Amino acid sequence: MAKHPTGRGSDQFVxxxxxxxxxxxxxxxxxxxxxxxxxxxxxxxESMDIDVAAGVGPNNGxxxxxxxxxxxxxxxxxxxxxxxxxxxxxxxxxxSYLPPxx
Numbered sequence: 804m805a806k807h808p809t810g811r812g813s814d815q816f817v818x819x820x821x822x823x824x825x826x827x828x829x830x831x832x833x834x835x836x837x838x839x840x841x842x843x844x845x846x847x848x849e850s851m852d853i854d855v856a857a858g859v860g861p862n863n864g865x866x867x868x869x870x871x872x873x874x875x876x877x878x879x880x881x882x883x884x885x886x887x888x889x890x891x892x893x894x895x896x897x898x899s900y901l902p903p904x905x
Contacts (some may be wrong), residue, residue: 818843853889873899 825839846872851883873895881891 853892 828842829839835842837845846869877892877895878888879887880895881888884891
């Protein structure tokens with residue numbers, strides 16, 4: 804079960820999407836076998852986890868641990884490639900944990 808499940812009694816917030824974004828999210832959610840709400844929550848959570856892994860932003864009880872050597876590698880690569888630490892962290896983690904694409 805999720806650490807912080809959502810339901811009808813959960814906090815609610817109205818979001819105004821740019822034109823086309825809601826439909827794009829609906830397609831992504833369907834492709835991933837999730838509801839629109841679950842897709843949005845997952846994507847927000849992943850975005851926030853990247854910030855925590857990079858050492859920025861509040862933790863809010865969702866710890867993400869990155870070994871010091873990996874954090875240093877990400878920071879050096881981000882600087883070298885003139886990218887944000889968040890973008891470099893995501894790329895590094897994807898390459899470390901995802902199987903190569905065929």
